[in-house]
Amino acid sequence: GQNIDQPTEMTATEGAIVQINCTYQTSGFNGLFWYQQHAGEAPTFLSYNVLDGLEEKGRFSSFLSRSKGYSYLLLKELQMKDSASYLCAVREGGSYIPTFGRGTSLIVHP
């Protein structure tokens, strides 16, 4: 089984930078996903990490440290539309299916 821990809620200011952390415990790591989910909508894929390091995609970056069981999602130049829930999902060895955390609700204010 897996334990995935994320903060429940975060707030940030438009134009700022925010880092959303995710820690996990798993018996065999096989990849970590970040998804964005706006209220009332389906999750949409943001990033996938399987090796240590930083993956950058425009305003969004995702970092992974397998030895620490830790990942973060970094959002730069925040926009109001970034207000959403951010889901961390971890895949265990031998499975193709990720287990999702509870999600972090990000509120961006002017």
Add this chain to the structure above:
Amino acid sequence: EAGVAQSPRYKIIEKRQSVAFWCNPISGHATLYWYQQILGQGPKLLIQFQNNGVVDDSQLPKDRFSAERLKGVDSTLKIQPAKLEDSAVYLCASSPKGGNQETQYFGPGTRLLVL
């Protein structure tokens, strides 16, 4: 490219009634997933299909939930009888082959309220 389609978008039923949800995955996607997302929580996998075969249904409450994908394309998820705790959003997702690095594409979900 059309996305994952689901219907209905919303459903309100009374406890002990039956309900069915329908999903049409992205064309050509072999793998289909049904998730349950309770308010304030992340999605929880109920069942995974590869073509028309079940790969994983370990978290499906089989006494009341059933799912099928008879022709390897569309899928239906049924709850019979429904309980109050089944109130949730039911998400369908698909991926091309279900491989190691594949992204899942989610549908808009069916929001179920059991009274």
